Amino acid sequence: MLDIQFIRDNPDLVQEKSKQKNVIVNIVDLLKLDEKRRILQTNIEELREQRNKLTAGFTGKPSTEDIEKGSKLKAEIAEIEAQLLPIETDYFKLLKQVPNIPLDDVPVGETEEQNKVTKTWGDKKEFDFKPKTHWEIGESRGLIDKERAAKISGARFTYIKGGLVELEFALIQFVMSTLGDSNIIEQIIKENQLNLVSKAFIPVLPPMMMRTTPYTATGRLKAEEITYKLADDDLWLIASAEHSMVSMYMNEILERQDLPIRYIAYSTSFRREAGTYGKDTNGITRMHHFNKLEMEVFSDGSSALDEHLLLIGAQEYITQKLAIPYRVILKCTADIGSPNARGVDIDMWLPGQEVYKESHTADYMTDYQSRDLKIRTRAQDGTIELVHTNDATALALERTLAAIIENYQTKDGQIIVPECLRPFMGGKEQI
RNA sequence: GGAAGGGUGACCGAGUGGUCGAUGGUGAUAGUCUUGAAAACUAUUGAGCCCGCAAGGGUUCCGUGGGUUCGAAUCCCACCCCUUCCGCCA
Numbered sequence: 001m002l003d004i005q006f007i008r009d010n011p012d013l014v015q016e017k018s019k020q021k022n023v024i025v026n027i028v029d030l031l032k033l034d035e036k037r038r039i040l041q042t043n044i045e046e047l048r049e050q051r052n053k054l055t056a057g058f059t060g061k062p063s064t065e066d067i068e069k070g071s072k073l074k075a076e077i078a079e080i081e082a083q084l085l086p087i088e089t090d091y092f093k094l095l096k097q098v099p100n101i102p103l104d105d106v107p108v109g110e111t112e113e114q115n116k117v118t119k120t121w122g123d124k125k126e127f128d129f130k131p132k133t134h135w136e137i138g139e140s141r142g143l144i145d146k147e148r149a150a151k152i153s154g155a156r157f158t159y160i161k162g163g164l165v166e167l168e169f170a171l172i173q174f175v176m177s178t179l180g181d182s183n184i185i186e187q188i189i190k191e192n193q194l195n196l197v198s199k200a201f202i203p204v205l206p207p208m209m210m211r212t213t214p215y216t217a218t219g220r221l222k223a224e225e226i227t228y229k230l231a232d233d234d235l236w237l238i239a240s241a242e243h244s245m246v247s248m249y250m251n252e253i254l255e256r257q258d259l260p261i262r263y264i265a266y267s268t269s270f271r272r273e274a275g276t277y278g279k280d281t282n283g284i285t286r287m288h289h290f291n292k293l294e295m296e297v298f299s300d301g302s303s304a305l306d307e308h309l310l311l312i313g314a315q316e317y318i319t320q321k322l323a324i325p326y327r328v329i330l331k332c333t334a335d336i337g338s339p340n341a342r343g344v345d346i347d348m349w350l351p352g353q354e355v356y357k358e359s360h361t362a363d364y365m366t367d368y369q370s371r372d373l374k375i376r377t378r379a380q381d382g383t384i385e386l387v388h389t390n391d392a393t394a395l396a397l398e399r400t401l402a403a404i405i406e407n408y409q410t411k412d413g414q415i416i417v418p419e420c421l422r423p424f425m426g427g428k429e430q431i
Numbered sequence: 432g433g434a435a436g437g438g439u440g441a442c443c444g445a446g447u448g449g450u451c452g453a454u455g456g457u458g459a460u461a462g463u464c465u466u467g468a469a470a471a472c473u474a475u476u477g478a479g480c481c482c483g484c485a486a487g488g489g490u491u492c493c494g495u496g497g498g499u500u501c502g503a504a505u506c507c508c509a510c511c512c513c514u515u516c517c518g519c520c521a
Contacts, residue, residue: 054501055450
């Protein structure tokens with residue numbers, strides 16, 4: 001959530017920026033509730049002070065007169081507390097709806113149409129035959145079986161088989177070894193002219209279910225459209241490793257010398273995909289669960305924007321090693337998430353479909369998530385500050401498989417293994 | 432899932448109704464002493480919120496949420512987590 005003090009000081013700005021993000025929230029109402037809340041809170045605290053002073057002197061059973069005084073105070077406190085409760089409920093509900101403020105370079109826009117392509121990389125391969133889609137190749141060669149998956153699980157599920165599985169495991173190892181190498185991190189930092197330490201990413205296998213309280217605090221729980229809930233437990237299936245990664249340090253104070261903390265997490269992501277009927281029904285680019293390598297960084301505010309750019313640099317490095325053409329997109333105010341201050345997508349080129357398809361996202365949240373999660377850091381002078389959080393896709397594995405199939409296909413339906421993956425596949429050159 | 436024990440500050444650990452936000456120790460920081468270091472000694476050392484320009488004052492927090500009471504770390508209820516044993520299991 002946003003800092004209430006900041007909202008009090010900049011109500012018009014916050015109202016305007018919320019509108020730019022297509023978020024309907026009434027800042028005037030919020031500030032009225034805030035004022036009511038503070039008046040009642042002050043009242044309660046004054047009464048409590050009286051009560052504390054009254055009981056502080058007692059060593060045994062107090063006089064009847066004092067007990068009466070205490071009873072009266074107790075009743076008064078209870079009455080005001082009862083008034084405060086619904087106001088606080090409404091207040092927090094509204095406050096949590098207020099989105100993060102986008103950075104100045106985020107384009108203002110109402111739909112994804114206003115996203116800006118900032119870079120295009122790679123030469124699209126010229127095929128001397130008509131390139132096929134990944135599902136034509138995958139289904140004809142028995143590497144993808146959605147029909148049987150539909151019988152068992154319904155739409156948007158698949159069996160992935162054979163060489164594609166080898167390819168997926170090779171991708172995992174390739175990414176882990178790349179991001180785990182501080183020399184490569186240093187190279188990416190230099191190429192992007194960033195002012196950062198060249199610390200390697202630590203691999204993590206995070207929990208894939210989490211409770212309502214931490215999930216809500218991430219600002220990412222969207223029960224209707226995205227998140228699956230377990231019926232008999234207070235548990236949700238994570239829609240991204242980001243969600244159980246960013247909440248990892250909830251309620252903690254991190255030592256400044258330990259920052260930045262960089263993680264590369266592998267997990268399955270589960271998504272209901274409600275409201276996407278008819279979209280991406282072919283192939284394996286929109287399944288109810290998919291596997292993903294996700295970067296998560298905790299840093300101080302001064303270096304957080306550079307960390308965001310590092311994560312994008314890492315995405316590009318990996319995609320370039322795979323030699324898949326892509327474009328980089330700076331998302332507009334309406335298309336970045338509510339907790340985001342900035343968001344960048346990378347779209348990989350799919351020659352079988354002749355489209356760029358979203359494969360990566362990089363999200364910079366400033367201190368918006370950490371305020372709710374209470375993730376702080378102690379500066380050298382002892383003052384406590386909120387950390388800044390960054391997350392970004394390292395690789396969405398099934399979408400990358402689709403891109404490899406379509407970009408590396410041969411006329412007879414074979415798939416050439418990208419060179420950077422061969423060391424992880426026993427030198428195999430095609431599948 | 433069943434039985435028993437337990438969750439207190441960065442860490443260890445006292446505290447079973449009344450100045451307890453919490454004894455003591457460790458660690459950390461500063462100082463004294465020392466050529467320097469160690470040791471010893473002294474002091475400081477949790478977080479959130481509210482009021483205030485500030486100085487400062489107040490309030491809340493002892494796993495979480497309720498309750499009893501004039502007063503709760505301490506009593507009651509529910510839940511969560513940890514440990515051990517049994518059961519089940521990869």
